Amino acid sequence: MTPRICIIEDDPTIRELVSGKLSQRGYSVESFDEAENVVKLGEALFDLYIVDVMLAGEISGLELCRLLKQKQPTLPILILSALSEPTDRVEGLKMGADDYLTKPFEMEELLLRVEGMLKRRSWYSSLPSDLSVFEWDDCAVDFVKFEGRRAKDVFPLSQKECMLMKLLVEKENQVVTRDEILNQVWGYDVFPSSRTVDNFILRLRKHFDNPGQPKYIHSIRGVGYKFTKKGVL
Numbered sequence: 001m002t003p004r005i006c007i008i009e010d011d012p013t014i015r016e017l018v019s020g021k022l023s024q025r026g027y028s029v030e031s032f033d034e035a036e037n038v039v040k041l042g043e044a045l046f047d048l049y050i051v052d053v054m055l056a057g058e059i060s061g062l063e064l065c066r067l068l069k070q071k072q073p074t075l076p077i078l079i080l081s082a083l084s085e086p087t088d089r090v091e092g093l094k095m096g097a098d099d100y101l102t103k104p105f106e107m108e109e110l111l112l113r114v115e116g117m118l119k120r121r122s123w124y125s126s127l128p129s130d131l132s133v134f135e136w137d138d139c140a141v142d143f144v145k146f147e148g149r150r151a152k153d154v155f156p157l158s159q160k161e162c163m164l165m166k167l168l169v170e171k172e173n174q175v176v177t178r179d180e181i182l183n184q185v186w187g188y189d190v191f192p193s194s195r196t197v198d199n200f201i202l203r204l205r206k207h208f209d210n211p212g213q214p215k216y217i218h219s220i221r222g223v224g225y226k227f228t229k230k231g232v233l
Contacts, residue, residue, distance in 0.1 A: 069096035
């Protein structure tokens, strides 16, 4: 099935250029100049959104990201913006964007990012029936509901936390390098660094493990991490 991409960009030159290039690559593309037009469509009709931050109209690109993610947490969103400060990137990621590309940009880089985001969405969506909820000891992860459980405590998980946990579970008893994690969970030319991986591992340990003396998620010095549901290396 042909991936469907939605572009929300109020600069007609950029909108037409990006739309044309994506169409040439075989994607089905629709474009809009205001976020309100996308909100009116209701349920998500697209497989990926490319969103400018500074849009004409009352709904900003960041607010649109938040609204889209509320409806469909796994929906890939790429922010395309002239705002290039680190704080702008962080704010975009906090509001639900999966990637952030600043203007001016290289078209080939944008195409690579789009391709990578669609591949990651496909990977995350291909959950075997026995992995929709993964359980070990008194812990569980629901990859569909984005929830974790430890004993009787149920709590929400972010998309990235679920994706990272899915990768560790799929590679159970194997060492997963930081580079592999960055490539699979964050993707091409990622904004986060290996330090980001470490921070997310710490968050997972706080949810399911003992950060001081990890039982399930083990550090492999200088390489990466290993998940063992039986609590042994």
